[in-house]
Amino acid sequence: MNVTSSQAQTPNAEHSPLALLRDLVGRSAAATVGEGEPPAVRVERPKRADQGDYATNAAMLLAPRAGRPPRELAGTVASELAELMGGDLERHEIAGPGFINLFLSDGWHRGGLRTVLAAGERYGSGGASSPRRVLVEFVSANPTGPLVAASGRHAAYGDSLSRILEHHGHTVWREYYFNDAGGQIRLLGESVRARACGEEVPEGGYQGEYVRDLAERIEGSASLDADELAGRAIALLLREIEGTLERYGVHYDAYFSERTLHAGSPSYVERAFEVVAAGGHTYESDGALWLRTTSFGDDKDRVLRRSDGRVTYFAADLAYLLQKRERGVELQLLPVGSDHHGYVARMKAAFAALGGDPDDLEMPLIQFVHLVEGSERAAMSKRRGDFVTLDELLDEVGVDATRFFMLQRSHDRTVDLDLELARRESPENPVYYVQYAHARIVSMLGRLGPERLAAALAPGADWGSDPLDAAERELIKALLAFPDEVAEAAERRAPHRIVAYSLALAQQFTAFYRDCRVVGATPAEVESFRIALSEAARRTIATALRLLGVGAPDSM
RNA sequence: GCCCCCGUAGCUCAGCUGGAUAGAGCGACGGCCUUCUAAGCCGUGGGUCGCAGGUUCGAGUCCUGCCGGGGGCGCCA
Numbered sequence A: 001m002n003v004t005s006s007q008a009q010t011p012n013a014e015h016s017p018l019a020l021l022r023d024l025v026g027r028s029a030a031a032t033v034g035e036g037e038p039p040a041v042r043v044e045r046p047k048r049a050d051q052g053d054y055a056t057n058a059a060m061l062l063a064p065r066a067g068r069p070p071r072e073l074a075g076t077v078a079s080e081l082a083e084l085m086g087g088d089l090e091r092h093e094i095a096g097p098g099f100i101n102l103f104l105s106d107g108w109h110r111g112g113l114r115t116v117l118a119a120g121e122r123y124g125s126g127g128a129s130s131p132r133r134v135l136v137e138f139v140s141a142n143p144t145g146p147l148v149a150a151s152g153r154h155a156a157y158g159d160s161l162s163r164i165l166e167h168h169g170h171t172v173w174r175e176y177y178f179n180d181a182g183g184q185i186r187l188l189g190e191s192v193r194a195r196a197c198g199e200e201v202p203e204g205g206y207q208g209e210y211v212r213d214l215a216e217r218i219e220g221s222a223s224l225d226a227d228e229l230a231g232r233a234i235a236l237l238l239r240e241i242e243g244t245l246e247r248y249g250v251h252y253d254a255y256f257s258e259r260t261l262h263a264g265s266p267s268y269v270e271r272a273f274e275v276v277a278a279g280g281h282t283y284e285s286d287g288a289l290w291l292r293t294t295s296f297g298d299d300k301d302r303v304l305r306r307s308d309g310r311v312t313y314f315a316a317d318l319a320y321l322l323q324k325r326e327r328g329v330e331l332q333l334l335p336v337g338s339d340h341h342g343y344v345a346r347m348k349a350a351f352a353a354l355g356g357d358p359d360d361l362e363m364p365l366i367q368f369v370h371l372v373e374g375s376e377r378a379a380m381s382k383r384r385g386d387f388v389t390l391d392e393l394l395d396e397v398g399v400d401a402t403r404f405f406m407l408q409r410s411h412d413r414t415v416d417l418d419l420e421l422a423r424r425e426s427p428e429n430p431v432y433y434v435q436y437a438h439a440r441i442v443s444m445l446g447r448l449g450p451e452r453l454a455a456a457l458a459p460g461a462d463w464g465s466d467p468l469d470a471a472e473r474e475l476i477k478a479l480l481a482f483p484d485e486v487a488e489a490a491e492r493r494a495p496h497r498i499v500a501y502s503l504a505l506a507q508q509f510t511a512f513y514r515d516c517r518v519v520g521a522t523p524a525e526v527e528s529f530r531i532a533l534s535e536a537a538r539r540t541i542a543t544a545l546r547l548l549g550v551g552a553p554d555s556m
Numbered sequence B: 001g002c003c004c005c006c007g008u009a010g011c012u013c014a015g016c017u018g019g020a021u022a023g024a025g026c027g028a029c030g031g032c033c034u035u036c037u038a039a040g041c042c043g044u045g046g047g048u049c050g051c052a053g054g055u056u057c058g059a060g061u062c063c064u065g066c067c068g069g070g071g072g073c074g075c076c077a
Helices: A017-033 A058-066 A070-088 A106-122 A151-168 A183-196 A209-217 A226-247 A268-278 A313-326 A338-353 A390-397 A399-408 A419-428 A430-445 A450-457 A470-480 A482-491 A496-515 A524-548
Strands: A054-056 A089-095 A099-104 A133-137 A171-178 A254-257 A282-285 A288-291 A302-305 A331-333 A369-373 A376-378 A415-418
Touching: A017 A054, A017 A058, A017 A070, A017 A106, A017 A482, A058 A070, A058 A099, A070 A089, A070 A099, A070 A106, A106 A470, A106 A524, A133 A151, A151 A171, A151 A390, A151 A399, A151 A482, A151 A524, A171 A226, A183 A209, A183 A226, A209 A226, A226 A390, A268 A282, A268 A313, A288 A338, A302 A313, A302 A338, A313 A331, A313 A338, A369 A419, A390 A399, A390 A419, A399 A430, A399 A496, A399 A524, A415 A419, A430 A496, A430 A524, A450 A524, A470 A482, A470 A496, A470 A524, A482 A496, A482 A524, A496 A524
Parallel strands: A133 A171, A133 A331, A171 A254, A369 A415
Antiparallel strands: A054 A099, A089 A099, A282 A288, A288 A302, A369 A376
């Protein structure tokens, strides 16, 4: 029974005071209307401080069901809740169309902080109601050149999403799939061979300077044939790509070779053909083998094997989908560039033809990053060779700022990255604001002895009972929002929400730091409480940054 | 022609799948360092949420149609 809400999944109530609160509101609402499922109430922060610590729409949701006006129901819900919460609920108001504004006690806030500290590293984790085995395949740029800057968005997105899903409670594999067979690879081999022999690259070939480098670095390149050169070039380029990604903080469980799908007898490609044929989803026409993807919503059928016997890339994609499913992957996430959106229907159809549920294959579309140099657009064509590589971008802007920038915007929006600005103003990037807050806390708490810190953080530490400062209450509420934010980011596949959260949390800490003296505060119980609050903020900032793959430095 | 994404402050963008008087950063203007890090803080100015309808107690959010920007539609990837 889902007693809580439509606000994503409910994180473990024991680690989330907010989830607990939602639970209580839901029960109060259910009690108000008698029998039936508790409604999926919302409990959220109102915009204005005088509207309470939290507000709920429970009564408005019940109104249609109960056939009574929301404000009337609100009174009953609120008194039910008051009974359940005792002194934690200081007072409540019924406002506007039927909101119940909740004013929570200082004791509730202090208890919330204890919960955060008790959860430790696990704070905000484990909210997935049904943990799944998830595979995220991302970047997967063909090793026909260095990674371009735009790949930095895919890499940051896929990696951060993986981290968030793991924190949320899923089991996650990260894979990079690369083509090392087929036409583009042959073309690469021919391009290298041409350069090795001092010739012009063939029509449509790869013209970048790196192709000459490859020709030089491969020993005896002039005397090797194109196939051999392609193989050597791919190995070199893949190693470089991996190096760039590692530098960027992106670690894969596997770099998956397309070629392995064609190997063995029967190969995965052949097995995949058998599976879809057994389902009656294939047919021969004009000498080619087709997959009837139109049965599953695609707008035309797709070729698996051409009339000349060669299989298509799509056939390999089909085989890879099968291979992943047979390994026990329950959810496949495949973020791709928005220019690949035409693939979504056929991939989902392929997955369905293999017997899968199309909902278990998701392909978030990632919009482009345009590199702008002042007012000019920097082009990024690999074949023409006039691109900015990810490595060059990292040299200019740095890993943390690049990741933060790439993740800051929702993935379905195009972004312009002004290199001039990034270079000049990188110290003013918001990422430093968040990191600065973290470093500041480390520095501040570093003034204390370890035993003082431990005493303040101890589960039974005396934090006194003085009225809390507004900034203290706000900071606690910012901390309590974290589990919901993780859940939201995970379920909407939206790492950018963690970026926004990290900024908001850093801002709340800074306001607290401005208003409340920590080290040396009197009496000692207040100092203890503020130490604990600062440490909880530090840990949560560090966790949020970790989910983004951004460092949390001790000093700046 | 069909399909996908977007249109919110001067600029770049959030807006928690329908809630109360729409927010942040940057830029502009004016202030703040003998006091736990000034990569910081405080204040001011800035909006017909592209346009027009619709759904309802309530729409930046959902539906329809336009307008504008970006991208995609092959036995290429």
